[in-house]
Amino acid sequence: MKGVLPIVTIVAAILALWYAAAVGMNAAWTRDQAVRAGVELSLAEVVADTLHQERPKLPAPHQVAAELWDTTVAKKITSKRSLVYHAGITLSATLLGFAIGTAAGIALAIGIVHNRAMDMSVMPWAIASQTIPILAIAPMIIVVLNSVGVQGLLPKAFISAYLSFFPVVVGMVKGLRSPDAMQLDLLKTYNASSVQTLWKLRWPSSMPYLFASLKVGMAASLVGAIVGELPTGAVRGLGARLLAGSYYGQTVQIWSALIGAAVLAAALVGLIGLAQRITLRRMGMAR
Amino acid sequence: MKQEKILCSDGAADAPAPVIAARGLDLTFQTGDGPVQALKDVNLEIEKGDFVSFIGPSGCGKTTFLRVIAGLEHPTGGAVSVNGMTSDEARRSRAYGYVFQAAGLYPWRSIAGNVRLPLEIMGFSRAEQQERVEKVLQLVDLAGFGKKFPWQLSGGMQQRASIARALAFDADILLMDEPFGALDEIVRDHLNEQLLALWARTGKTIGFVTHSIPEAVYLSTKIVVMSPRPGRITDVIESPLPRERPLDIRDTPEFLEVAHRVRQGLRAGHAYDD
Structure with missing residues (x-):
């Protein structure tokens, strides 16, 4: 297990830095309180207090860990205070949005590769769509969809899709165009139709590009879903936890939701990586 | 263009219509540096069952000519017919x-x-696909390798598989663009021998691009010598060698004589200094 030592070292360094930052950032409050109460605190007392405040500027790692434990393992999944429950809400929007975004991205890429007019026109729009801050457009999407009677999962999924289709389009256009001239000529000598060329050559050739795009798209989907939860009144989901936490100064809750989101993203991207390894190995394209 | 037939074999009297015929073929590519004439006034007839090699230095248009025959490239002047059709219809x-x-x-x-x-693209039935795949794999000595994947095979075996792929749908014409160019000489000799055997068994008409003189002479019934700038045919040599050719035919005087004439034709085409 040679790989373990470097990882442990990095994690330890991050934790040390985190604790140091927590002490530094929370100390002002501790001293302030001490002055008001008229007590003199020793350095050890100050440090001890900075790591156990209820609403610290920066919660210490063990506080976040305790909160995570409390809201995942100790609570029932159906509880509104369970992080697993909220992550599940976000996950369902993420996955639905990811599916819509991926399908739309692949469809657009196929259109771009096969149709000259689309080739010239779609990409600038796709790029323009990504330059609009999602935080600005997300409430519009929610409001517009709500006014036509679409509520709940779908508006959030739509924002997810809005973010995740882009990397798929870019990657798949490149992937579908990756077969070289010789490969395309070969199919021309068979008088293959463009549909046959797509299925037998372009699609399989694009797999490495697809998986790379999916990883980026998945992370973007999760961000989209969380952002989509903010303007809905922050009722449910990781985004709601973040927003509620910031309303009430619950920094520990914010940090645990952030870490929950990060773990979720890592798990999802890891799953895609696994699918990628299996698929490409089966296709003889593993590198 | 000189087209003497001093080494003509037993003369094809009342010849049937040629399988491939090119008349006054011109092809000019428009490039960023201005037009490049890849083919100029190319005339050639290929009879059924011929093994025709196109030989010449790079830039002489031999590959371009093969691609024109295949309908992958379109001439700017003149005409080419394949099986009595235009090259596009033939494709x-x-x-x-x-x-x-x-x-x-x-992969x-x-x-x-x-x-x-x-076979899938052309819509053969499952049963016929199976049957044909087995047949052509046998033809290129790859019987029993069907379940292997490309990376498990040597370069020579991969090229044989690609020949089997070209043979699978049983077209009368086989066009080969330097198929053994990337292989080492020992493998190449072996594949040349196999290709001749395959040609004898199937009676196909073969167009073969190469830049190796021994390969051209060893394989062909007709050698087309080409030269560059502009790409044109400088000599067409009908080989006097018998169709049955063991590898050691390459040491006979007849073989060396043909090779000599090919070399002369290539030298004559090099009007520029290099």
């Missing part, structure tokens, strides 16, 4: 199999799967 009627310099097998398909590719 659409799948009149020829084409072998490229690289085997170009799909995600087994050898049998790769050979099956044209």
Whole structure:
């Protein structure tokens, strides 16, 4: 297990830095309180207090860990205070949005590769769509969809899709165009139709590009879903936890939701990586 | 263009219509540096069952000519007919199999799967696909390798599989663009021998691009010598060698004489200094 030592070292360094930052950032409050109460605190007392405040500027790692434990393992999944429950809400929007975004991205890429007019026109729009801050457009999407009677999962999924289709389009256009001239000529000598060329050559050739795009798209989907939860009144989901936490100064809750989101993203991207390894190995394209 | 037939074999009297005929073929590519004349006034007839090699230095248009025959490139002047059709009609009627310099097998398909590719595209039935794949794999000595994947095979075997793929749908014409160019000499000798045997068994008409004089002389019934700038035919040599050719025919005086004439033709074409 040679790989373990470097990882442990990095994690330890991050934790040390985190604790140091927590002490530094929370100390002002501790001293302030001490002055008001008229007590003199020793350095050890100050440090001890900075790591156990209820609403610290920066919660210490063990506080976040305790909160995570409390809201995942100790609570029932159906509880509104369970992080697993909220992550599940976000996950369902993420996955639905990811599916819509991926399908739309692949469809657009196929259109771009096969149709000259689309080739010239779609990409600038796709790029323009990504330059609009999602935080600005997300409430519009929610409001517009709500006014036509679409509520709940779908508006959030739509924002997810809005973010995740882009990397798929870019990657798949490149992937579908990756077969070289010789490969395309070969199919021309068979008088293959463009549909046959797509299925037998372009699609399989694009797999490495697809998986790379999916990883980026998945992370973007999760961000989209969380952002989509903010303007809905922050009722449910990781985004709601973040927003509620910031309303009430619950920094520990914010940090645990952030870490929950990060773990979720890592798990999802890891799953895609696994699918990628299996698929490409089966296709003889593993590198 | 001189087209003397001093080494003519037993003279094809009342010859049937040629399988491939090019008349006054011109092809000019428009490039960023201005027009490049790839082919100029190319005339050639290929009879059924011929093994025709195109030889010349790079830039002489031999590959371009083969691509024109295949309908992958379109002449700017003159005409080419394949099986009595235009090259595009011939391509659409799948009149020829084409072998490229690289085997170009799909890594995600087994050898049998790769050979099956044209059959799937052309809509052969499952049973017939199976049957044909087995037959052509046997023809190129790859019987039993159908379940292997390309990366499990040597370069020579991969190229044989690509030949099997070109043979699978049983077109009368086989066009080969430097198919053994990337292989070492020992493998190349072996494949040349196998190709001749395959040609004898199937009676196909073969167009073969190469830049190796021994390969051209050893394989061909007709050698087309080409030269560059502009790409044109400088000599067409009918080989006096018998169709049955063991490898050691390459040490006979007849063989050396043909090779000598090819070399002369190539030298004559080099009007520029290099």
